[in-house]
Amino acid sequence: LGCPIFGVSHILGSPPQVGHIFLADYALLGGLPTGTIGGRPQFVAAPLCLLWLNPRGDLLPVAIQLSQCPGPESPIFLPDTRGWTLAKLWVRASHFVLHEMVT
Numbered sequence: 001l002g003c004p005i006f007g008v009s010h011i012l013g014s015p016p017q018v019g020h021i022f023l024a025d026y027a028l029l030g031g032l033p034t035g036t037i038g039g040r041p042q043f044v045a046a047p048l049c050l051l052w053l054n055p056r057g058d059l060l061p062v063a064i065q066l067s068q069c070p071g072p073e074s075p076i077f078l079p080d081t082r083g084w085t086l087a088k089l090w091v092r093a094s095h096f097v098l099h100e101m102v103t
Contacts, residue, residue: 024049
């Protein structure tokens with residue numbers, strides 16, 4: 001069973017319980033002006049990250065989209081797909097930028 005709509009049933013193992021799926025939405029970063037470092041433009045993503053609270057209490061990412069706009073130019077990365085590690089890196093960077101903006 002699991003969560004086949006996201007293709008992560010092998011990760012969840014069973015249907016998620018109510019209150020165990022969370023969405024980290026970094027929409028505030030969309031359109032944020034960025035500068036340059038050494039003449040090179042810098043970039044920031046405004047990702048969506050679907051998280052699952054597993055039975056051990058670990059909060060694990062199960063799906064990442066690096067853009068707020070769905071479509072062919074904005075794939076959804078899953079743990080067993082190419083680019084997963086890089087997508088997680090972009091989410092961490094976005095989390096850092098958002099934290100610095102609001103604190």
